[in-house]
Amino acid sequence: MKHEEEHTSFAEASLVLETLEHDQLVAAKREPVARRQLQGGELALLWGLRLYLVFMMAVVFWQAWLAVK
């Protein structure tokens, strides 16, 4: 029984290595992707859109509240 299980493991592992790219393996994905520093322009754009979203969400909820009332 144990021998059969080992055989299956070996066959399955061979199939995994033949068909999957190395970074598709679950074990490989535990390695984090390297951090990237955002540039000034990118940060300004992200902050601008963040403020836009917060303001607009307040507008949406205010309007919906009025509609429901």
Add this chain to the structure above:
Amino acid sequence: MKAEPQAGQKLVVLADEEVVVTHEDIDRAHDRARVSAARSGHTLRSRAWLLWLLIGPGILVMLGENDGPSMLSYAATGAKFGVGFFLPFVVLTFGMAFVVQEMTVRLGAATHRGHAELIFERFGPFWGWFSMIDLGIGNFLTLITEFIAIRAGLGFFGVPPWAAILLALGVLYSALLSHRYWTWERVTLAAAAFNLIFIPVALMAHPHWGAVGHALVRWKPLPPFSNDTLMIVLSDIGATVTPWMLFFQQSATVDKGMTTKDIRFGRIDTLLGAALAAAAALGTILATAPLFGHISAGNFEAAQFAQALQPLIGRFGASLFALGMVEAGIVASITISTSSAYAFGEVAQRPHSLNLPVNQGKSFYAVLGLCAAAAAGIVLIPDLPLVFVVLVVNVVAVLAMPPALVFLYLLVNDREIMGEVPSPRWANVLATLVVVLLTGAGILYGISVVAPNAFAWLGRL
């Protein structure tokens, strides 16, 4: 670094190399082996088989986004404005959806990482949490509206709300029973195909094909410029492009095991999904267009549209319409709760795959099941002003898209992670246009709310 197997994993030594193999890897390898075998053939039949194996995430995301609030938005569009400007406009919005979703295929195939995971690891948890909050709020509100649509659609047949919700949850949980991505994908695709039920309903409404052709080519007649029109514009955009779609398709692409060799087929899959979803959306507009000028469909629910259509298309046609709403809600509740579970697993670094057995993916299945159950439970609470959620959900989606798209744009142009397949120039230009259009539409909407008469002069032109 020496590999250490964890629970449910096997350490195998192959050619002096220690490899940790998981159940998830093995299931994915079986799927990929079939793709490799199909790719080795050069006949038309083998290419068709390869396409069949590789389609899935694109069609699912597009038909999944034809959800309860989206179909209600299209139904309201037809009833309020008839056949005209909104037909080509909806086709345009699906074009926008194709542009951004194609980027997620590219990103998932090149990095083998989910969208939430990449934002967290590449830009840090500060920006990652912002994205997750946007996604979490949007997904939960949308899930509530899916169950509202299911309740309303089955209500047309006299099914009590509790039974409708239990039935929907039963279908959702049944789709997960196989613990195989492939089976889940095929079951959900089969359910999603019923979205096309709106096309025969449109035919029963006997549309004037000359007017349809004229509208599609000339974008006319134009609707009057009013706050109502602006709300429908925003709602129809929100019906096709939303943040959950980005997270879902990228994670599904990774879970399916697609690689850079599959990007072309992923693009076809996404294009096919956009075409099918656009056909269903146009079908819904055409189905309710006969109501134009006869009723005020401001806050109609699914059952009310079906009832209003019954004198025009008969009981059978109205029943198909109501069933379409139920299907839209069920498929979207499956895909949206799955997108939440993928994102949670990626951020919490917990196993996240539809290939996981329950004992290895407890947190993944728990998040998926609990999100759906919580949203379903809220719909059953009596006297909650849920129309509030229906009103805002598509608009919230439009407003949350520009920040999400900027992250997508940065990631898909990041050569360190994309290698040889960064986004092409044409896609970047189109994606930038989509961001500008969405932000502009959001700003116009904001002005119309804060200063309701700001655009009155445009209505007089």
